[in-house]
Amino acid sequence: MKPKMTLKKIASELGLSISTVSKALKNNKDISKENREKVQAFAKFYNYRPNSVALSLKNKKTKTIGVIIPEIVHHYFAKVISGIEEVANSKEYNVIIGVTNESYSKEIINMEMLIDGSIDGFIISLSKQTLQKKDYTHLQETINQSIPIVMFDRAVEEIPCDKIIIDDREAGKMAIQRLVDEGRKKILLLTTKDYLNIGRLRTEGYRDALLANQIPYDEDLIVRIGELGDSDEDQRNLEERINKVFELHPDIDGIFGVNEIYAVTAMNVARMRGLDVPEQLSVIGFSDGILSKYARPHLTTVSQHGFQMGELAAETLINRLEKMDDDVEVPYETRVVKTDLIIRDSTRNKITN
Amino acid sequence: MKPKMTLKKIASELGLSISTVSKALKNNKDISKENREKVQAFAKFYNYRPNSVALSLKNKKTKTIGVIIPEIVHHYFAKVISGIEEVANSKEYNVIIGVTNESYSKEIINMEMLIDGSIDGFIISLSKQTLQKKDYTHLQETINQSIPIVMFDRAVEEIPCDKIIIDDREAGKMAIQRLVDEGRKKILLLTTKDYLNIGRLRTEGYRDALLANQIPYDEDLIVRIGELGDSDEDQRNLEERINKVFELHPDIDGIFGVNEIYAVTAMNVARMRGLDVPEQLSVIGFSDGILSKYARPHLTTVSQHGFQMGELAAETLINRLEKMDDDVEVPYETRVVKTDLIIRDSTRNKITN
DNA sequence: TTGAAAGCGCTAACAC
């Protein structure tokens, strides 16, 4: 078992001083070529790696990013992490993950665990509970301690920091517009309860689009769905609920779900009722998850570009971090990532009119 | 902006020495009650947190686990990380993630990035490329440097370390046995190319079960599928391929796919051919992903218990780490996590015969 | 009861 090599050991092995060794390893011309080569060969042989903890202590930075997310078992967040990882890696940063499970207190605990010098900055998507409570002191305090934060997806106006978001309202509008363009007139919206901005904005987009097309806006056609557990029971309840809406409004000809699960579930319910998708009914979901791709028919969705958002978030954070080293002020910026409609088979091909 | 508090600053503020402050914070009885209270109050007020980097340097441990996985956008791996996170968090460990994208060199780079003192131990699932190359020197060397490794899922016999695996062979056998018990006689196996143990073992389980039930083993009924990209094209190819098998063997009455995608795809193809699932054909998949749950009909699968495997891996690693502190030898162990069959709607309810 | 000093591994300014 090779013992861990340190400058000290190399120095004593070679009968040199620690600083000579340190400089030699950096190929510093101060040191005689002879000694440089000797040291480098020795270091290589014993596979010397400078201890990163010591370096962090000295440099007062860890080259580590803390990523705080509500949930990791979620295609979108996994994609985002993927993007963060990629960029971080290429810039020699490590990524520490903290999962909040949508809980405010876990968000705080997670952040506190890292705020002790373990990380240089945060990338975070707020937990639902935090959004409900609207208590952002932990975030503000983090920023006050000069630890930069980049929010993504679930960002919040109250805190001044970099943000990477999508235009949910516009996205909702775009989806509905597509349905309208296909000739759909009675469009069901499956959305979340209001405390999540996300759902609210997408709902607003829904309304915007309807109004813009002179289609009446009917509260009856908006189903607000509460927390959905993992259980099969919750799933059945959802199906049941959607089914009831169809009973009341059998002439629904379009569905927009603010996430995959809503959309796929609704599509399944509709098909079980004998409706042909997309002939009689078009369905659009949200988020480019795996479910949409493998659903039958393949689901048309609004793509969130999770990977790209992760990349952007990491770039923004690292950029700020490096500018901080040089004492350059960088104004906070909010980047809005464009969403696209990924057209698959749950919507009609041709635009009627 | 609050400046970062350190022992030094507290000491000078309070006119005490650093070591007195340090002890006072630990409530050491050596220090006068008066001073203890003063220091503690001060520290609390300024929100003092000991710098973890300094602690790591001193203690020569980071309380950080490095997790190396092939892919994060994958339900199973996300679940595993979830389990690791949970356990790690509860024991005050941090989790650093490294993604290899199934590449051998990225695996090495990722590990080297962390082996410089950033982490105390690894939890890893080997990349496909590593398994193909069968070159495990980086792993052996890591262990030689007294950095413990726990392998999960894709483990390998050649390296002595803790392992958390499932019995893929047994799992395959169980799935097939279920199909046989339902009265299925001509069972299609969708598996991967052989270099991945996983696929091989599940295939062996398939054969075992057939032979045990005196059902002829027909190579024609085994489809070995290569790397599947993310593209819609790959997906169509897969569908096409499965379709061909059905043309040759229209009387297939059971399908076992070694992963969700194979199974769901095959189920879709079968249904498009007008087959009724599960009346005419039963389908079983592998891995308790989201796809299986939302597929129509809901897919019966072999559950891999990703979350539990993550928990186990983290417990095993942390346990070893803490035993190392006390110089207690712990023999390596391989834990086999039991798989279950999650019966849903793609298999028949009643056992015929 | 308090504090000085050494040391974890490294870098860098400054002497020699």
Place this chain on the structure above:
DNA sequence: GTGTTAGCGCTTTCAA
């Protein structure tokens, strides 16, 4: 060219 020293933030031994 090479080495000494101080310092990053902390703990702990030992001396006062």
